[in-house]
Amino acid sequence: MARTQGSHADITGPRIRDAALRLFAKHGYAAVSMRQIAAEVGVQAGALYNYTPDKQALLVSLLQGHMEELLAARPDPSGDPMQRLRAFTDFHIAFHLDRPEAMFISYMELRNLEKPHFDAVERLRRAYEDGLEQILRAGREAGVFALPDTRIAAFALIAMLNGVNTWYRAGGRLSLPQVQDLYWDMVRKAVAA
Amino acid sequence: MARTQGSHADITGPRIRDAALRLFAKHGYAAVSMRQIAAEVGVQAGALYNYTPDKQALLVSLLQGHMEELLAARPDPSGDPMQRLRAFTDFHIAFHLDRPEAMFISYMELRNLEKPHFDAVERLRRAYEDGLEQILRAGREAGVFALPDTRIAAFALIAMLNGVNTWYRAGGRLSLPQVQDLYWDMVRKAVAA
DNA sequence: GTCTATAAATTGATAGAC
DNA sequence: GTCTATCAATTTATAGAC
Numbered sequence: 001m002a003r004t005q006g007s008h009a010d011i012t013g014p015r016i017r018d019a020a021l022r023l024f025a026k027h028g029y030a031a032v033s034m035r036q037i038a039a040e041v042g043v044q045a046g047a048l049y050n051y052t053p054d055k056q057a058l059l060v061s062l063l064q065g066h067m068e069e070l071l072a073a074r075p076d077p078s079g080d081p082m083q084r085l086r087a088f089t090d091f092h093i094a095f096h097l098d099r100p101e102a103m104f105i106s107y108m109e110l111r112n113l114e115k116p117h118f119d120a121v122e123r124l125r126r127a128y129e130d131g132l133e134q135i136l137r138a139g140r141e142a143g144v145f146a147l148p149d150t151r152i153a154a155f156a157l158i159a160m161l162n163g164v165n166t167w168y169r170a171g172g173r174l175s176l177p178q179v180q181d182l183y184w185d186m187v188r189k190a191v192a193a
Numbered sequence: 194m195a196r197t198q199g200s201h202a203d204i205t206g207p208r209i210r211d212a213a214l215r216l217f218a219k220h221g222y223a224a225v226s227m228r229q230i231a232a233e234v235g236v237q238a239g240a241l242y243n244y245t246p247d248k249q250a251l252l253v254s255l256l257q258g259h260m261e262e263l264l265a266a267r268p269d270p271s272g273d274p275m276q277r278l279r280a281f282t283d284f285h286i287a288f289h290l291d292r293p294e295a296m297f298i299s300y301m302e303l304r305n306l307e308k309p310h311f312d313a314v315e316r317l318r319r320a321y322e323d324g325l326e327q328i329l330r331a332g333r334e335a336g337v338f339a340l341p342d343t344r345i346a347a348f349a350l351i352a353m354l355n356g357v358n359t360w361y362r363a364g365g366r367l368s369l370p371q372v373q374d375l376y377w378d379m380v381r382k383a384v385a386a
Numbered sequence: 387g388t389c390t391a392t393a394a395a396t397t398g399a400t401a402g403a404c
Numbered sequence: 405g406t407c408t409a410t411c412a413a414t415t416t417a418t419a420g421a422c
Binding site for chain 1 (some may be wrong): 405406408409
């Protein structure tokens, strides 16, 4: 029989983060109250403050955690530039389709981060963009890519790949490998020499 | 000498929309109070309700107005598919770089629209995407574009072009025509046969 | 058309019982 | 560790004077 009171430290913490992620993605950070998060978890609002000092820290943890996971999961830089770009494309699509809410709030709620937290997250994003740009530069030097501006190209490719999340629905007419093939076709041609 | 009271119907209306656009873009719809908007305009909160029935109507008006302007400003469908695609690319970049806040809230604040308003704005966006897809289909039928899926390609190209707004700053190292050339280079190659 | 004043509800966060 | 109760501040929106 379910208790209505008692100690649940091990499970409550992650459930609070899950609930906050889901609600922030759906309604936006500013529109979500601590009471809503607590209700989603099944505790009272006061209990949340055993796990987070305040609402802002909850958002910071979600965004920073997402970017650190993204950087840690990147494919190894092995193979020629074409192979590396294909691996990056496949990875980027798969990683973000697997975490639609985290990806969504990582773009949408940046402005709700206080300055030092914003700077920290931006530094991580910058590192990720740099990873792609290095692939593009290596390809240009090898003569397989033709890109007048590798920095802008990196922005453009990431923006294009991010767009998958705006239309893809699991169980739709396209499987993940089909989506990866479709985007790889355009990525490959866009950078081609 | 400036009055602190009195009638200013002609100028107050547009100024409220301007202030709301700026503040919504900066802090997010949910995070902006009617008092903040009023303060930005230089009136008291109560005065806003002479111009909008409520806060939601202000957001609807901004998003719907932006999409209608976008559709109305599209380039004429003249020329061959390659020329039409170039015109679309140049137009899309120029239009959105000219309205960064409106573009921003049109993507970010969709979720804060009540259902019927959301549907109305989505219908307009869909019409815009359809315009690009028709260009892509015409090019594929003419044999100048090679695209396995014109719908996905339209999404991908729009997402790529939208990305300009995340990094472009007026007065930066690149002029508008330079940006248009850089993106056209990638768009052209991405769809090429 | 704008003001002041206020109603009614909701917010983030804290205190103290259990 | 969670609860109930509550504070102090802020919110949208309205009423009525000018």
